[in-house]
Amino acid sequence: MNLASLAAGIVFKRIISGLLGYAQCEVICPDMDTEARLMVKSIPCPEYKRFPYRIEKSLQDCQGYRISEVLWADYTFLKVKSAVRHGGYDAILSFVYASNLAPLHLGSRLAKTCGLPWIVYSVDALPIPLTWNNDVAGSSRISRFINRYVPHFDAFFSANPIMLQYEKNVFPELKCHTGVMLSPCAGNLVQEYHEGHRDIMTFLYAGHIYGPRRTDLMMAGFKEYLKTHPKSRLVFVGRSEDSDFTGFESLLESGHIVRHGFTSDIETYYREADILLDLNADAENDVYLSSKVCNYLSYDKPIISLSQDGSPVRLMMEGLESIIHAHYSIPEIVCAMDKAAGMVGKPIVDRANIRNQFLPDVVAGTFYKELEQLTDNNTD
Numbered sequence: 001m002n003l004a005s006l007a008a009g010i011v012f013k014r015i016i017s018g019l020l021g022y023a024q025c026e027v028i029c030p031d032m033d034t035e036a037r038l039m040v041k042s043i044p045c046p047e048y049k050r051f052p053y054r055i056e057k058s059l060q061d062c063q064g065y066r067i068s069e070v071l072w073a074d075y076t077f078l079k080v081k082s083a084v085r086h087g088g089y090d091a092i093l094s095f096v097y098a099s100n101l102a103p104l105h106l107g108s109r110l111a112k113t114c115g116l117p118w119i120v121y122s123v124d125a126l127p128i129p130l131t132w133n134n135d136v137a138g139s140s141r142i143s144r145f146i147n148r149y150v151p152h153f154d155a156f157f158s159a160n161p162i163m164l165q166y167e168k169n170v171f172p173e174l175k176c177h178t179g180v181m182l183s184p185c186a187g188n189l190v191q192e193y194h195e196g197h198r199d200i201m202t203f204l205y206a207g208h209i210y211g212p213r214r215t216d217l218m219m220a221g222f223k224e225y226l227k228t229h230p231k232s233r234l235v236f237v238g239r240s241e242d243s244d245f246t247g248f249e250s251l252l253e254s255g256h257i258v259r260h261g262f263t264s265d266i267e268t269y270y271r272e273a274d275i276l277l278d279l280n281a282d283a284e285n286d287v288y289l290s291s292k293v294c295n296y297l298s299y300d301k302p303i304i305s306l307s308q309d310g311s312p313v314r315l316m317m318e319g320l321e322s323i324i325h326a327h328y329s330i331p332e333i334v335c336a337m338d339k340a341a342g343m344v345g346k347p348i349v350d351r352a353n354i355r356n357q358f359l360p361d362v363v364a365g366t367f368y369k370e371l372e373q374l375t376d377n378n379t380d
Contacts, residue, residue: 002029002031002097002100003016003027003029003031003032003033003036003040004031004032004033004036005033005264007123007291008097008123008124009031009033009036010291011123011159011183011184011291012095012123013035013036013039014183014184014185014186014187014360014363015095015121015181015184015360015363015364015367016036016039016040017039017187017360017364018184018359018360018361018362018363018364018365018367019364019367019368020039020040021361021364021365022364022365022368023090023368025040025041026040026041026042026043026087026089027040027041027042027043028042028043028045028076028080028106029042029045030045030046030047030048030072031048043080043083043084043087044079044080045076045079045080046072046075046076046079048068048072048102049068049072050066050068051066051067051068056068060138061138061141063141063145065101065141065142065145066100066101069100069101069102069105070102070105072102073102073103073105073106073109074105074109076106077106077109077110077113080110081109081110081113081114084110084113084114085113085114089114089116090116090117090371090375091116091117091118091119091154091371091374091375092107092110092111092114092116092117092118092119093107093119093120093121094106094107094108094118094119094120094121095121095122095123096120096121096122096123096124096126097122097123097124098122098124098125098126098127098128099124101145101146104120104146104149105149107120108149108152111152111154112152117154117155117374117375118152118153118154118155119153119154119155119156119157119371119374120149120153120155120156120157121156121157121158121181122156122157122158122159122167123159123183124159124288125158125163125166125167125287125288126142126146126167126170126171127139127142127143127146127170128142129166129286129287131211131212131281131283131286132211132212132281132288133211143170143171146171147171147173150171150173150174151173151175153174153176154176154177154374155176155177155178155179155370155371155374156174156176156177156178156179157178157179157180157181157367158178158179158180158181159180159181159182159183159289160180160182160287160288160289160312160316161180161312162285162287162289162311162312162315163287163288163289163312164178164179164180166287177370177374179367179370181363181366181367182289182294182357182358182363183289183291183294183358184294184358184359184360184363184364185294185295185296185297185298185355185358185359185360186295186298186360187298187359187360187361188298189298189299189300189355190270190271190298190299190300199231200231200232200233201229201231201232201233201274201275201341201344202232202233202235202272202273202274202275203222203232203233203234203235203273203274203275203276203277203304203337204235204237204269204270204272204273204275204276204277205218205234205235205236205237205238205277205279205292206237206238206266206269206270206276206292206295207237207238207279207290207291207292208238208239208240208262209236209238209239209240209241209244210239211281212281212282212283212286213279213280213281213282214279214282214306214328215236215244215279216244216247217282217306217328217329217330217333218234218277218279218306218328218333219234219245219247219248219251219257220330220333221330221332221333221334221337222234222251222256222257222333222337223248223251224330224333224334225333225334225337225338226251226256229337229341232256233255233256233257233258234251234256234257234258235257235258235259235260235269235273236257236258236259236260237260237261237262237263237266237269238260238261238262239261239262240259240261245257245259266295270295270296270299270301271299273301274301274302274341274344275301275302275303275304275337275340275341275344276292276296276299276301276302276303276304277292277303277304277306278290278292278293278296278303278304278305278306278307278313279292279306280305280306280307280308280311280313281307281308281311282308282328283308284308284309284310284311285308285309285310285311286307286308286310286311286312287312288311288312289312289313289316290313293305293313293317293323294358297351297354297355297358298355300347300348301344301348302322302323302324302339302340302343302344302348303322303323303324303340304324304326304333304336304337304340305317305323305324305325305326306326306327306328306333307325307327308327308328309327313325316354317354320350320351320354321343321350322343322348322349322350322351323351324336324339324340
């Protein structure tokens with residue numbers, strides 16, 4: 001549904017890029033950027049248009065889904081079913097994310113009509129955990145909507161093993177083949193070693209500020225760090241509100257905290273930073289592995305990851321000296337910043353194995369082998 005600059009779209013593009021090394025792929029997607037259009041062939045489909053917000057929201061509150069998504073999927077099905085039926089395809093893949101489930105509805109209809117295996121991949125937890133969205137009634141409605149389709153899955157893939165277990169617990173009917181498809185990093189490793197420390201040590205957080213990510217505690221830790229390291233700055237790149245910086249206005253005015261909005265040229269900021277910051281939920285046993293830390297793996301720079309116990313980033317990336325884990329505790333944050341600063345200018349030598357697991361061709365290759373088994377079983 002999205003092959004553009006949103007976080008989910010970037011993940012989907014990287015997966016498709018990897019899959020193209022193993023098989024022919026064609027996509028049905030109304031939101032593709034230039035990179036995606038040049039990369040993969042698409043089947044023409046209608047433009048996706050939403051209803052006015054109030055109408056959309058009221059219908060979603062009643063039914064658990066956006067009516068515009070279902071209507072788009074139904075209309076698109078009528079337009080593309082003949083092309084799909086006669087296209088010689090081996091499987092239908094639905095790539096979904098939490099804020100758009102249209103590929104679920106469309107994939108269901110196409111797979112049933114064309115008699116093809118149906119594989120679903122979600123880059124987000126389904127439904128969004130209450131840690132991130134404290135709407136019990138809304139979560140229940142979305143779960144009921146998704147549960148209509150679950151018995152018809154031939155395979156379901158999630159973005160990490162902890163998230164997959166969460167979804168199995170939510171959907172007991174998920175009896176099909178299940179697996180994990182990690183969110184790939186970029187393909188090329190950027191190696192930039194600085195000659196000692198720069199005049200100003202730059203910490204970068206690249207991502208939106210929302211949910212249980214405690215940027216206030218991160219800034220409080222940075223404020224404490226400044227007492228002994230005044231030539232430092234903390235850079236935010238992504239959507240944020242003025243209220244997110246309440247209490248830290250003086251640091252904004254002094255330039256110690258720098259705030260930028262959304263950009264499609266995030267690599268420039270990655271290259272200029274000395275230390276990369278990864279913020280996860282301030283909650284134990286969270287299910288998300290942030291796309292930030294996956295992106296950061298392509299850069300040979302120290303990473304500070306803030307999370308609580310039981311989080312995927314701790315379970316999957318523990319024991320690496322160059323990925324420094326800290327709880328949302330000011331003393332721990334200061335200690336992590338001190339440790340990371342001591343690594344700047346030195347080669348990162350302990351990440352090769354974990355980074356290889358996230359390379360697009362490796363992620364896609366593992367996924368493709370499972371797809372081969374599924375489609376072979378379907379034709380036996």
